[in-house]
Amino acid sequence: MSVKPKYWVLLLFILLGGIDPSYAASTPIEPKVLHIINRLSFGPRPGDVQRVESMGVELYIQEQLSPDSIPEPQSLTSQLKQLDTLHLNPVELSEHGTTHLPGQKPSLEERKAANKWAKQVLEQAVQARLLQATSSPRQLQEVMVDFWYNHFNVDAGKGRDRLWVGAYEQEAIRPYALGRFRDLLGATAHHPAMQYYLDNFQNRADSRPDAQGNVQGLNENYARELMELHTLGVDGGYTQQDVIALARILSGWGFSRPGQQTDNNFGFYFNPKRHDFSDKVFLGHTIKGGGKTEGEEALDILARSPATARHISYQIAQYFVSDRPPISLVNNLTQRYLATDGNIRKVLNTLFHSREFWDAKNFNAKFKTPLQYAISAVRATGMEVNNTRPISNLLQQLAMPLYRCQTPDGYKNTADVWLNPDAMNRRLSFATAIANGNLPLSTMLTNMEAGESPLGQGKIGTEQIPLQKSPRIPVDAWQLTNTLGNSFSVKTQKAIASSDSQIRSALILGSPEFMRR
Numbered sequence: 159m160s161v162k163p164k165y166w167v168l169l170l171f172i173l174l175g176g177i178d179p180s181y182a183a184s185t186p187i188e189p190k191v192l193h194i195i196n197r198l199s200f201g202p203r204p205g206d207v208q209r210v211e212s213m214g215v216e217l218y219i220q221e222q223l224s225p226d227s228i229p230e231p232q233s234l235t236s237q238l239k240q241l242d243t244l245h246l247n248p249v250e251l252s253e254h255g256t257t258h259l260p261g262q263k264p265s266l267e268e269r270k271a272a273n274k275w276a277k278q279v280l281e282q283a284v285q286a287r288l289l290q291a292t293s294s295p296r297q298l299q300e301v302m303v304d305f306w307y308n309h310f311n312v313d314a315g316k317g318r319d320r321l322w323v324g325a326y327e328q329e330a331i332r333p334y335a336l337g338r339f340r341d342l343l344g345a346t347a348h349h350p351a352m353q354y355y356l357d358n359f360q361n362r363a364d365s366r367p368d369a370q371g372n373v374q375g376l377n378e379n380y381a382r383e384l385m386e387l388h389t390l391g392v393d394g395g396y397t398q399q400d401v402i403a404l405a406r407i408l409s410g411w412g413f414s415r416p417g418q419q420t421d422n423n424f425g426f427y428f429n430p431k432r433h434d435f436s437d438k439v440f441l442g443h444t445i446k447g448g449g450k451t452e453g454e455e456a457l458d459i460l461a462r463s464p465a466t467a468r469h470i471s472y473q474i475a476q477y478f479v480s481d482r483p484p485i486s487l488v489n490n491l492t493q494r495y496l497a498t499d500g501n502i503r504k505v506l507n508t509l510f511h512s513r514e515f516w517d518a519k520n521f522n523a524k525f526k527t528p529l530q531y532a533i534s535a536v537r538a539t540g541m542e543v544n545n546t547r548p549i550s551n552l553l554q555q556l557a558m559p560l561y562r563c564q565t566p567d568g569y570k571n572t573a574d575v576w577l578n579p580d581a582m583n584r585r586l587s588f589a590t591a592i593a594n595g596n597l598p599l600s601t602m603l604t605n606m607e608a609g610e611s612p613l614g615q616g617k618i619g620t621e622q623i624p625l626q627k628s629p630r631i632p633v634d635a636w637q638l639t640n641t642l643g644n645s646f647s648v649k650t651q652k653a654i655a656s657s658d659s660q661i662r663s664a665l666i667l668g669s670p671e672f673m674r675r
Contacts, residue, residue, distance in 0.1 A: 187643030190215055193521045196675040197478050198222050198510070199297030201534030207643045219510050222298035223336065223503050233542070234293045241282040244324060248350045248425040249414065251279060251321045276320045283314075283324025284560045288546040291533045302335040302502075303327065304529065305477055308568030310346040310388060312355040314561040319351050323561040326351035329424055339470060339500035340461035343388065347457060348426040350413035356380035356566060359412035361405055362432035381405040383566045389460040391469030400441055406434040407445060407452045467495040471505065478509055480520050481572040487514040522645070522674045525573035528556035530675060531585055535592055535667050538641050539633045541599050548597045552588050556581055586668045593663035595630040635662035646671050 191211050195202050198219070210218045221228060238244060243251070254275055264272065291300045307327060314323040330349040334342035346352050353359045357379045364375035381404035385396050410433030413425045428450040435447040443459055445452050460466055471491035475483030487509070494508040495501075509515055526534060532549050543549075553559050556576075563569050570576075591597050635654070646654070650669045654662050666672060 187211060187645070189518070189521055189645075190516065192643045192645050193516075194218060194510070196522070197515075197524075199301065199537075200291055200530060201537045201675065202641055202643070203537045204540040204637065204641045207641065219507070222296070223507060225296035225299040225336065228296050230294060230296070234289060237289055237293075237544070238286055241286055243279045243282045244286050244328065246279075246325065247329070248322050248325050251325060252318065252425075253416065279324060280314055280320050280561070283327070284550050285546050286324065287327070287560055288533070288549050289543060291529075292536050292543045292546075292549075298506075299332075299335055302506075303332055305474070306331050306335055306342065308563070308571075309473065310342075310352065311563050311566055311568035312351045312561070313564050315564060316355055318354050322349075322351035322354070325349075325424075334502075336503045336506070337501075339466075339495070339502055340457065342502070343461050344454070344457055346388070347384070347411075347453070348424060350425045352380070353412050353426070356383055358408055361409050361411065362429075363406070363409050363434035376402065376405045376409065378402065378405040381408060385460065387567055389469065390463060390465040391472075394463070394465035394469060396441060399439075403438045403440040403445075404456060406436070406438055407440060407456045409434045411450075411453060461500055462496075464492070464496060467500070468492045470500075471495055474505065474509065475514075477571050478506075479515055480523055481574075484514045487512055522671060524571070524675050525577055526673055526675050527569065527571055527576055528553050528558040528581070528585075529560070529569075531673065532588065534672070534675070535589060536599065538638060538667065538672075539592060540637075540641070541592075543599050545598055545601060548591075548599060552584070555584050582673075585673070586664075589667035589672075590661075590664040593633045593661075593667055595632045632660070633663040633667075635659065635666060638663050638666050642666065642672070 187207050188211065191207060192202075194215050195206055195210055195218075199206075199222075213221075246254075287303075291304070294300055310331065312319055312323055312326055314320045319326075326346075326349050330345035330351070331342070334345055350359075357377045358381075361377040361380065362375065378401050382401050384404065385394060385401065386392050390396055410429045410431070412427055412429060412432075414427040430449055433449055435449065437447050438445045438452070440456055441459055441463070443455075445455050468488065471494075472483060472488050475487050475491060479487060490512060491505055491509060494505050498504045514520070532552050536543060536549065550560065558569055558576075588597075592599075639654075644651075646666075646669060650665075650671060654665050654669075657665055
C-alpha cells in the first residue's frame with residue numbers, strides 16, 4: 159500500500175454522520191478516567207481503562223508519581239539488555255574501536271568503522287526510547303522524559319552528539335525526570351552532549367591562548383540558551399551583561415579528551431587553564447572567582463529564581479493542560495515550585511489535583527504530537543513491539559525524528575505546529591496500516607532499511623518490494639473501542655457503526671478524537 163491521501167476516511171465522517179448506528183458500542187467510561195490516562199501516559203493499552211476505573215484515579219496518580227514502585231515487564235527488561243550500547247558512558251562511546259594515537263588522523267577503515275558504530279549507537283538509543291514508551295507501565299516517567307528531553311534538547315545531527323544523545327538521556331534526563339529541577343539542570347549542564355551541542359566546550363577566558371597560540375575567547379551560546387530556554391525564559395529579566403557574566407563563569411567547562419582525568423563518569427572536565435578566575439556580577443549576585451564552584455553557584459541562582467519557577471510551570475501546564483494554560487494554574491504551580499525548592503514530583507501532584515486540570519473544557523483538548531500519536535496508536539492495539547522501525551519511520555515522515563530536532567528549543571507540543579493536511583494524511587495511512595495488521599511491529603525484519611515506508615513494503619517513492627512479515631492480524635474494532643473507553647462523539651460513532659467492518663479499526667485510529675489527548 160502506497161502512502162496516498164485517504165480522503166475516503168475523511169469523507170466517511172462527513173457523509174455517514176447522519177446514519178443511525180447498527181454497531182453496538184461498549185458503555186462509555188467515566189471521562190475523568192480517560193482524561194487522567196491520556197495525560198499521564200501515552201494512551202491506554204488494553205485493560206488500562208478498566209484497571210484505573212477499578213483502582214481509582216487518585217491511586218493511579220500516586221502510583222505514576224512513584225515509578226520505582228512499578229515493576230517493569232521482564233520482556234521489556236530483556237529487550238533493553240540486548241541493546242549493548244545503551245549503558246555505555248560518553249567516554250566509552252567515544253573511545254570505542256580507537257586505535258590511532260591522539261593527534262593522528264584516523265585511516266579510511268577507521269572512519270568507516272566509526273560511522274558504522276555511531277549509526278548503531280543512535281539506532282539503539284531510538285529503539286530504547288520507543289520500546290519504553292510503548293511498553294513500560296511507568297508511563298508518567300516516559301512522558302516526562304519526552305517533556306524534559308525537548309526542554310533540554312540536544313541534536314544527534316551535530317557531530318559527536320550522534321554518539322552521546324542516548325547516554326545523555328540515560329544519564330542526565332531519566333534519573334531526574336521526577337526529581338528536583340536543580341539536579342536535572344546540573345546533570346544536563348555537566349553532560350558532554352550539552353557541552354558539545356551548545357559549544358560551551360569552546361568557551362574560554364579571552365585572555366588565555368590555547369596550545370597553538372590561538373585566542374578563541376568567550377562563547378556565549380550555552381550561557382544564553384541556559385537562561386532563555388532552560389531556566390529564566392526569554393522574559394526572565396536578564397541582560398546581555400548577564401549572558402557575558404555567565405559565559406565567563408562557565409569558561410573552562412567541557413569534556414575530557416583522551417588521557418585526561420574526568421570529573422565524573424559522564425566525561426565532564428573542568429579546565430582551569432581556560433577559566434576566567436575574576437569576580438563576576440550575575441543577576442545582581444556577586445560571584446567570587448573560584449573555578450568550577452562558580453558554575454555551581456550560578457546554577458543554584460538560576461534554579462531558585464522565581465522567573466525559572468514561572469517558566470517551568472508554564473511549560474508543564476502547557477504540556478499537560480492546554481496550549482494556552484490558565485494564568486491561575488501557572489501561578490499556583492509557580493508557588494508550589496518555589497515552596498518545594500523545585501520538586502518536580504510535587505509540582506506535578508499539585509497540577510493533577512488542580513481545578514484547571516479537571517476542567518471538562520480541557521478534556522481531549524491537546525492535539526497529539528507525532529510521537530504521542532504513533533505511540534498511542536501502537537499502545538491501543540496491545541501489540542507486542544519488537545521492531546520499532548515502522549514507528550521511527552513515521553516520525554521521520556512527520557518531521558519529528560527522535561533526537562533530531564536541530565534547534566535548542568526542542569520539539570513543540572502545540573497544535574499549530576503539527577496540524578496540517580499532509581501530516582493528517584500520513585497519520586491516516588499509519589492508522590490504516592496498523593489496523594489492517596500490515597505493520598511488522600512484532601517481528602524484526604532483517605532486510606528493513608532506513609527510509610522505508612511505515613507499512614514495511616519498501617522505500618517510499620520506489621517500487622514496492624514485498625518484505626517478509628509476521629502473520630497479518632487485523633486489529634479487532636470492538637476490542638479497540640473498549641480499550642479507548644468508547645470516547646467518541648456521536649458523529650464518529652455513527653460513522654464507525656455504519657462502515658464496513660474491515661475499516662472500523664482504521665476509522666477509530668484515524669478519528670478526530672484519537673488525534674487528541
